[in-house]
Amino acid sequence: MLLASRLLLAVVLGLTSVVVFASPVVPRVPHERRSAIPHGWAPTRRADSDFIIPLRIGLSQSNLQSLEEYLLDVSHPESPNYGNHWSPAKVAETFKPSAESVSTVRGWLVESGIGAERVRLNPSGGWLVANVTVAEAEELLGTEYYVYEHAETGHKQLGCGQTYHLPEHVSPHVELVTPTLHFDAKVRHRRGGPLEKRSVKSKVGSPGSGPVSPKTTGIIKTIFNQLEHCDEQITPICVRALYDFVYLPLATHKNSIGIVEYTPQAYVPSDLDMFFGNFSASQVGERPNLISIDGGFDVNGESDLDLQYAMSLVGKSQPVTLYQTGDDVEGASFNTLLDALDGSYCTFEGGDDPEDPAYPDPFGGYQGDLQCGIVTPAHVISTSYSYDEWELTPAYEQRQCAEYAKLGLMGVTMLYSSGDYGVAGNGGICLDSDGEPDFFGTSFAPSFPGSCPFITSVGATQVNPGAKVTDPESACMQVIFSGGGFSNVFAMPSYQKSAVEHYLSKYAPAYPAGTFNTSGSRAYPDLSANGANYVVAVQGEFELVYGTSASSPVTAAILSAVNDARLAIGKKPIGFINPTIYSGAFQHAFNDITNGTNPGCGTDGFTAEPGWDPVTGLGTPNFPRLLASWLLLP
Template identity: 35%
Template structure:
C-alpha cells in the first residue's frame, strides 16, 4: 500500500513588496443570471488592486489542436516547424467582436485603457476594488475564508464571448498568511543510511544496491545513459516548476552533487519568480523543490536548469472527499504559471518543463482545466515538451464522484490527463523493474482519447478493458504515457540525506532525458522535440523497456482526510505487455531514444 505521507506546502513568505495570491476563477458556464448582492468591503481592502484575467472564446475551436498535431506528427511535412510567440497566440484568437465587447464592458466600469492589456486569448485588467465591485457586483476581500465566497456577475450579452474570469488580488506585505495542506503526496521509503556513497562518488554502482536506494548513478546505469553529458548550447534550457512555497536550496544542491554526482560539482540553477513566488534560502519547506532540482541538475548535466517559483493558491476547485474545504485547502495556480510562460520571448522559453504537482481531475472545474490545457498546447506549438507526474494515488484514493451522484469510480489526475502534456508514472526495483503500487493512471473524464493514442489504448482495452468496466471512462485519454523510477530516492534536504520518491521524482528524471535529446538535436541543427506524444506513440515507443510486472492499487476505503470512502476490493491497474495505465510504454533507454530522436 502506498504511503499516506503528504507534502506540507506554505505560501510565499512575507516580503516588503507587493505580492499576488490567486483566488477563484469565475466559470462562464456557471455564472448567475442576476447580480449578486453587493456587500461592504473593509476600507483597507478597497486600497488593493485586482488583476482580472478574462479568457475569451476562440474564433476557431479546433485550430490549436490541428496545428499542434501537425507540428508534432513525425509523418507530417510540418513536423518540427515550431511557431513563434505571436504565431502561437494567433491559434486561440477570439472574434473581434468578443474583444470589443469585453473592452467596452471594462471601459463602462471606469477602467482606464492603460490598465487593460490584450494578450490574444486573454485580456488582463488591473483594477481598483471599487471598479471590480462595479464590474462584477461582487465582494472581493483578501481573507482566505471570504475569498472562497466570491460571487460574480457577467452581463448576459457577454456570455458567448467569455469562457472564464480569473481574479488575482494584489496584496501588500502584511497580507500573506500560512498556506494549507496540499493534497499531492511525495512518496518516500527510507534508504539504508550511507550505503554505497563512497562508490557512487566515483561513478560506480551495482544494480543490486539500486533496489533499495536510487541515486543519479543508479538511474544512469538503469537507463543506459553512461557518461553522456550535454554540450552547452545557447538554445538548451530545462524548466522546473515550483508551487506551494517550495524553495529550492542552492547549498543543498552543492551537498547533493558532492555526495552523489561529483561530475556536476559547481553546477547551479537560476530562478524566475512568477505571480509573487519566492525562493528564500534557509530553513523553508523544500523537499519537493530540492528533489526536482537535484535530479535535473545531475541527470541533465550541463543543460541549464531554471526554477520557476510560482506563487498563489487556487481555491477554484469542486470539493470531493479528498480535497473538501475551499476555505482551508487549495490547488496549484496553473493559469498564472502557464500564462507567464507563454509571454516569454522565444529565446527565453525552456524547451522542456517538468511539473511534479497535480490533483483529482474532477476537482478542477472543466472550463478552467480546458483553459489551462489549451495553454499547455500553445507551449507545445512553440517547441516545449511539458512533462507532468501522473500522480501518486493509483486508480484513486476516495474513489467517489463529486457530481452529486456519489458514484463509485476511479479518479484520474489533472494536469496529467491533459492530452497536450506527457504524463510520467512510477516504477521500482530492477531485474525486473516493476510498476510502483502508487503510480497513478487511468482514463480522463474530461478529454476524449486522442488520435495518436487510439491504436495503443484500443489494443489495451480489447484485452484488459472489461476488468474494471463501469469504474472508468473507456473513451478517455489514457495516462500515463511513460514511466521512470519513483521509489527510494535519496536527496539532501535540511542538511541531511533524506528519502524521497513518487511520480514527482519520475517526472524530472524523464524531463532530463528529453532535455539531453534536445541538446543532441540542437548539435545536429535540428529543432527541439516539442510536444512528444505523437512521436512517442508512433516511433519513440521502441526506446522503452516494457514493464510487465507489478500493479497499482487504491480505492481502499479511506479518503485523504481519513473519512470513510468507497472500497473497491483489488482496485488497480496491472502492468502488461504494451501500453498500460500504470507505466505507459515503460521506462526510457537513453541509447535507443538517442538514435530514434536523431532520425
C-alpha cells in the same frame, strides 16, 4: 469534513443553483457550474454588496478548434512540417480573440450600466477587465457572492455559489469569468474594506494545497551506491543502468532544461553539495541558474529531489534552470509560471487567472513588477505538482491546457508528474456517483494538468524487492502508486487513440459503470520512470524518497540529452513529444512494463499490461533506442 462542507454549502446557497436573476430584457443561460468546492473550504457569509471585485472576462479565443491540428502539424513524425515550431508572435496572433467577441462583451457590460471608461481590454487582447461592486457582479452574472474560508489555513476567498449566468448572445464569446467558481486564486481587499485580514490563496507549493509531494520512509543509516542494491536504494548510477543512459553533451550552449518549483518549496545549497559529494564529485559547488519569477527564492523541500537528480544526470557541462515561482507571501499558481514563459498569456494583473498575485506586493512580499514574458522557455520543462480535475472547473482547465499546447507549438516539452495515489486524487480522495469528492467514493479522480492532452504525463515504476537492476521493472507499489486513468474533462487526442483502444478492448477491468470515464477521454500517463527508493539529501540527512516527483525530472534529463544530440547536428528540439512516442516508429523505444497495478478508491485500479496502459503509459525510456529514433527524424 467534505460532507460537512457540502451540507453547509447546500444550506447557505440553497437556491443558488436554480435561481436566475433574470433580466427583463436579456435572457440568460448558465455558463459555468460546480457541484462541490475543494476540500477545506466553506462559505461563511454573504459578501458585502459594496465590496469591489476585479471582474475579469476571458474572451473566446480564435482558432482553438484547430489547436490540435496545428500542434500535430509540427509534432507528428510523419508531418512534412515536423520541428517547424512557431514564433511567440505567430501564436499570439493566431489565437487572439476576434473583434466581434470584444465588441459583444464590451457592449453587454456598457448596456448593463458599467461605464465604458471602466472597461479595459488587457494588452494581450484576451481579457476584458473592470472593477465592479459585488452588487453589480451579482446582477451581471445572475448569482450570489459569498466569502469562503479554509478550515485549516484560515485563508479567505471571494466567490459565487454553484453557477453563474451570461446572456445567450454573450456566452459564446466568453470562456470564463473570474472571480466566480475557481479556487485557484485569492481575494485582495481594499484598505478598510470588509475583509479584516489579508486574504491569500492556498499556495501550490504548500503542503496540502495540491502538489504531488514526494513521500519518505525516513533517514538512511547506510548508503549503497552499487548496482547490486538498486532494489533497495536508487542513486544516479541505478538510473543510468535502468535506462542505459550514458551520454556526453555536445551542444550545451544551444540546449536548455528547466525545473519548476513553487515557493515555499525550494532547495538547500548544502544539500546539493552533500548529494554531489557522494554521487557526482565534479559537481560539488554547482548550482542551478535561478530565474526568480515574482519573488521566488531558494530554500528547501521538493527542489532537493528534482535538482539533485536532474543536475547529476545531465552532467556538469549542461546548465539546469530553476524556475522558482512566487514569493513567500503571495505564493503562486501554474498561471504565474505561464505568465513568465509566454508574454501573450499575461493579462492586466496576472495570468490566465487575473486573480493571481498583484505586484508590487502591497503585503510585504515581492516588490518588483509582474514578470510577464521574461523567460525564453527551456526546451524541456519538468513540474512535479498537480491538482485534481474536480478542484477546478472544466472551462478553467481547458483554457489553461490550451496554453500548454501553445508552448508545444513553440517547441517546448512540458512534463508533469501523474500523481502518487493510483486512480485516486491527491491525498487518496475519490469521487462519489455524482462526481463529487468523497474519501469513501468508488469513482476514480483524475489529476490536472496530468490529464491535459497537450502535456506529457509521467508515471512511476520500481525495481522489485530482491530483483536485479537488469530485471524488468514493475509499476510502483511501494509507498506510492503511479497515478493514471481517464480524464473527466478532456477528450481523447488522436495521437493515442489506437494505443488506448487496444488496452480497453483487451485489458479493461470489469468495474461497475461510472467507476471511470469510458466515453473516449484523454488517458494518462504517457510514459514512466522509476519512482521508488531514491536517495536524496534533505536538511543535511539522506532519506529514502518516493514519488512521480522523481520520475518527471529523471525523464526530463533523458529527453534533454536527446535534444542535445539533435541540436549538435543542426536539427530542432523535439518539442511536444506525445504524437511521436505513440507513433509506430517509437513502438520499441520504451521498456514495456507488464507488472503491477495502481490501486485506489477501494479497487485495484488498472493493471500494467503489454503496450500502453493507464499505470505506466508506454513504459520507461530506453535511451539508445529513443536517441536513434529521434535522430532519424527531420
